[in-house]
Amino acid sequence: MAVVSGKRAARQRSGERYFRTATLIAAMLVLALLGGVAVSLLQGAWPALAHFKLAFLTSEIWNPVTGQFGALAPIYGTVMTSLIAMLVAVPIGFGVAIFLTELCPRGLRRPVGVAIELLAAVPSIIFGIWGLFILAPILQRHVQPWLIEHVGRVPGIGRLFQGPPFGIGVLSAGLVLAIMVLPFIAAVMRDVFETVPDVLKESGYALGATTWEVIWNVVVPYSRIGMVGGVMLGLGRALGETMAVTFVIGNAHRVSASLLAPGTTISASIANEFTEAVGDLYTSSLIALGVLLFLITFAVIAAARFMLLRLDRRALSAV
């Protein structure tokens, strides 16, 4: 055993070289994936982008028969549904996170936390069919008539709640999205709140602050960046979500002032029409929609990740 045979040492050395290269290639593949997605989508979208130029972004017309395609309606729908989802899910998610970190009895903390994390794993198609069969009829029969009757007459915001109650539409899609991203936002915010050192909170209590004052003046300022990052990560999900929206949006390519009217989103248009698209321009226009979605979500996710970079990665189990 005094001398390691040269052959064996050589084998070990070459093994090292192969293994190291293999891991490097795999890591490069991750980079190549993102690059490949960007390049191939741009390539596919090029005919449409070259044909319509900037009008693609500003036109509302989406007519496969005459071959005119504009992305305004899907962009509007994507932004509106995500906005509604965030308006509903962020305050509720904040409340849930506060409850879990500051109020919940110790014994309940784990089961409720785990339940919320498991819910974040439920596939989005489940939320979609629930929205279509359960939520939309309830909204149509009970909620929307009330909104039209009462809020619809208010000048200003009343315009958002006019027209017949379809059940499906921008508002319903926004609500389904809200329910879908809620567990995710709650879980991330809870993880962020848990990074606040106890000493800081105890100092607040020692000064005689109430629980809420400690939360608002110590916990929230300390975790502000992480909270915004978590919300933007949720926004990224909402913007790109396909199945939860496709069921309840109604797939109508128009921009309506009313939130009760059917609309469409970028991902819903692609999901609904891609396999039926006839002609290169139609397919290319749908891929161009994909490019838009890619750009929007990339910007949001990248910003969110930058904000979350500061936090310990392992503190964010849910992401």
Added chain:
Amino acid sequence: MIRRRQVRKLGNAVALCLSLLATLIGLFCLGAIFWTLIARGMSGMSVQLFTQMTPPPGGSGGLLNAIYGSVVMTVLGMLIGAPIGILAGTYLAEYGRDARLSNLVRFVNDVLLSAPSIIVGLFVYEVLVVRMGHFSALAGAVALAIIAIPVTVRTTEDMLRLVPQNMKDASTALGAYPWRTITSIVYPAARSGIVTGLLLAVARVSGETAPLLFTALNNQFWSKNLNAPIANLPVVIFQFALSPYKDWQQLAWSGALLITLAILLLSVIARLIISALPGNNTQR
């Protein structure tokens, strides 16, 4: 002074009640979804579900071909995605000396982790389906692999970092090359963690619908051909739920329940493994 204290106490009580209310609203919505899923899904549960093919419109049948297709594509997707993900995670945890490159890979991986899955579908359509000229199970599996990779990379890196440096140093002191240390010491030590990551990736992948819509498409019949469109649960649920036929809608609910149960089971197992890991003191 006393009034001021009362105002503060009141504000505190209101805020905390609102927080409790938010939790109740959240749990209620999610409970409602589960209740519907179980109530509607259970009424369609039968042996038929697992023994018969998806029916033509108006007929009755099961989901056998869809279940088979989903399993095949998930397994195939993991076979492609898992090695790449584990190797890339190994690079980040063990080899990535060039901090800038590692940080870039990490960042891109995080972006891919949250990227919309329908984009992945479009990408695979462009790269594979257009070139091959037709939809196929293989294209679907590749799309699922692309979704599984970022999850695997992340969990692998995190789990490898949990392995104590002492063990690696001991191996190095015996004269082992890094690859020997990684394959003989680090991987076995982190095995259950890596397996957990793979389970989570399977859970993530098996519910994905959007990337399969225009890669694997769907197939009403039994197909073992990887080079042809194949039935799969998510797309069957999508199409059947939107159909006007009662039988189809029932099958969609049953399929939804099946998928959800499978995913929850995988997540629970993964969670149990994580909480049993030595050296893991996080309380979840």
